Amino acid sequence: MGLLPESKAQGTGPVLGASDEHSVDPARVMGPVQVAPRPMEPLSSPSAHYAGDSHSAMRTTALTTLPLVATNRAERGERKSKFHPKISTVSRRPPSGSELKDAARFPSSSATRRWRRGTPPPTSMADPRRSPESLLCLWPLIAFKPLDSLRTGEIALNGSQRKWAAANLGGRVTVSRYQPPADTASFNLVFLALDLTTSLTIRKATELKADEFGRYLKNRYSGQVISPGQIVSTRFENIKYACRVTLSIGADHMNPQGFLSRDTNIAFEAAAGRIKIVNQDPRPPPIIKDTIDLKRMGIGGLSHHIGIRNVRGMLLFGPPGNGKTMIARKVANLLNAKVQTVSGPSLLDPYFGTTERNVRELFEPIIKDQVKLGEKSPLHVIIFDEFDAIAMKRGRSSGSGHTDIMVNQLLTMMDGLTPLDNLLVFATTNRRDLIDEAFLRPGRLEIEIEIGLPDLAARQEILEIHTAKLLENHYLDGDVSIENLAHRTDGYSGAMLEGVVKSAVSAALQRNIAPNHLVWTGDYNAFKVLESDFVAAVTEVAREHGND
Ligand SMILES: Nc1ncnc2c1ncn2[C@@H]1O[C@H](COP(=O)(O)OP(=O)(O)OP(=O)(O)O)[C@@H](O)[C@H]1O
Structure with a gap:
């Protein structure tokens, strides 16, 4: 031993x-x-x-x-x-x-x-x-x-x-x-995405029936705790699969860790290659259902409005650079949805009627799929960045009332002549106060999530995320303390923290490049980003943002 x-x-x-x-x-x-x-x-x-x-x-x-x-x-x-x-x-x-x-x-x-x-x-x-x-x-x-x-x-x-x-x-x-919450129903997962590309044992092209495999997993593993990143090895129809959990969403508060239950909806992903997934529900199940305790999410009195329908949209608001767009993109990608990302201002056009047309065109493929395929339509996600530019409170603009027309049009499209059950909208803004309240009604952007500046622990996590590759490749000097850096970066946004890491790496690279020659003179094996590079980067990024 x-x-x-x-x-x-x-x-x-x-x-x-x-x-x-x-x-x-x-x-x-x-x-x-x-x-x-x-x-x-x-x-x-x-x-x-x-x-x-x-x-x-x-x-x-x-x-x-x-x-x-x-x-x-x-x-x-x-x-x-x-x-x-x-x-x-x-x-x-x-x-x-x-x-x-x-x-x-x-x-x-x-x-x-x-x-x-x-x-x-x-x-x-x-x-x-x-x-x-x-x-x-x-x-x-x-x-x-x-x-x-x-x-x-x-x-x-x-x-x-x-x-x-x-x-x-x-x-x-x-x-x-580990003590799971006493309320086991709220600890159940409502959605699970599994990536099968880790299945190394598959030698020849294999067709995998998603519906049957999903049923098998639920029968076999029901009641087990599943966590993001986990790899579940299992044998199905004589093939050993390694399923990596890429997304899991719990019933309560969207906790990503929870019990696999017979009601968990499972979606499979596999990079094009040996595994061909068939019989997959073309539309991944709604990520948010009535099972979510809206009250505990700070949204009171809307449960009866939402009923069993899916939530149509979310408003992510807060100061710039803290991951609003990133969250929306990641969720959309992991849901295997058809994603359109539009910046609000890019829809605006001074020519009369063009803005409305832009909005209409955005929704056209979604309406088409809904009408043609109904329940079988793929899930569409629209991510509106800088949403305030197109969703401004009505009655504020002087002049032609152009903005009001556009807001009305956007509301109409979101409501849909036929309810768009195949649509999930993410809207991001730094100015929650400018958004017309009508967008926040049930059936539209029903859930609001504030993404604020990271606190100490979150800063440490973000720095660790952005230095993970350096650490993995042994490019971080032993003296670098992420914990210290997190302490030094009070008030920094996620994007600024990413900037700190980039700037420190750039300084370390500079040290290894011969002046005036732009030629690498260093030793790749000995390349290290030092604590002093990070300390300098912290000041530099603050200066860039006018915070020094
Ligand atoms: N919480 C975070 N964790 C890891 N990286 C983050 C985080 N927040 C921000 N970042 C980094 O900052 C970048 C910018 O974030 P993002 O554009 O999503 O912010 P935002 O809140 O949408 O900003 P804006 O309001 O300016 O559009 C991200 O691509 C990511 O690299």
Whole structure:
């Protein structure tokens, strides 16, 4: 049961993953356990068991955070069994003195930095400080069951689970029990998008029936917690699929982590290649249904208006550069929708009637699909950037009343002569106060989400997102502290934080280019972006935005 070398063990983060068909026996599932990167703690109870143990032992001890050391079956002299192939194990025992020292160092390891990106499930999509990427970085969850062949204190993770958790064999992880919300209905997922391009085992072109595969997954995994980024390995019609969760939306507050239920709508994606998806519902299900508790989202008194209809639109408002457009684009893309992004001012035309025509043309393909295909129409998404330019309060403009005509036309198009059930509208604005209230009525932009400036934790997440590639390629100097940078950038928007990273990289590149020659003189392997590059970039970006 060999320990990994110290350096490797340090770099190993938390372990987690989807349960795959071999590691979960639904009858014995104990419920999800959260694996999180915490400093190791000594065992609190010698009777704490994770493997080969009874339900109750698991329940009574699972609250303890335990240090674990990964091993594999071969090391333990075990053969792969038919029912538990490819299982590696993580064994638990009291930490040695040197491991406790590691634990003290652990928080500064690159693995920890990477995992700090993880956050507990957001309480609301309306949280203005959460980036879409940050929504994808939840603590991984896994459902554990007792397995007789494991020794006391061991847990088993398959390859997909280790990959998702960036966990190596022999690495230490800590595990703690995860308590889902008591209201399980609100913890159910309403929508799940799975990307199948991770299915490496598929050698020849395969046709996958989306409807049947969806039913199979729901039968098999109903009641399991699914998280964004997770890879679920499963065998269907003799083919092993690795399904990566690219989008998951919960019933309550659009929490992206929740139970797969028989009512969860599943959409599949696969890059053009070996997997051809057929029988996919051409129109992904509505992302927002009456199952959402609108009151808890801060929208009172509209539930009875919305009934079971889909929400038609969302208004994203707040200061510039904090990801409004990005959120809209990501959601639209992941929903596999036909997306049109238009900037409000680009629709405006001084020639009489041209603006109205532009608006009409925008809606034409959507109306056509709705009339022709009805329920089978693909989902269309229109993203209106700078919406205030075309949705300004009526009665304010002096002169021709041109703006009022356009607002009326836009409202008419959104309502549709035939209700447009195939349309989802995102409108973004920095000036919520300028928008005509009529747009905010039910059936139009029913949900308003304020996306404000990021707070400290959100700034750290955003910086981590934008430095992830640098970190991965070892281009970040060891002295760079994202945490410090987050402290230094109070009041910066997401776009400004992205600018800080770009500017720091640019400064580091400059150092490696010979003056006057524009020739790279550095050593690619030794290229590092330094803490001082970031510090200078913070000031530079502030100056650019007139904030210094
Ligand atoms: N929360 C965030 N997480 C990660 N990156 C972000 C975030 N917010 C902004 N960014 C970065 O800033 C860029 C600009 O963001 P985006 O255009 O979506 O902001 P916006 O709120 O729509 O701004 P505007 O009101 O000016 O249109 C994004 O493409 C992204 O790179």
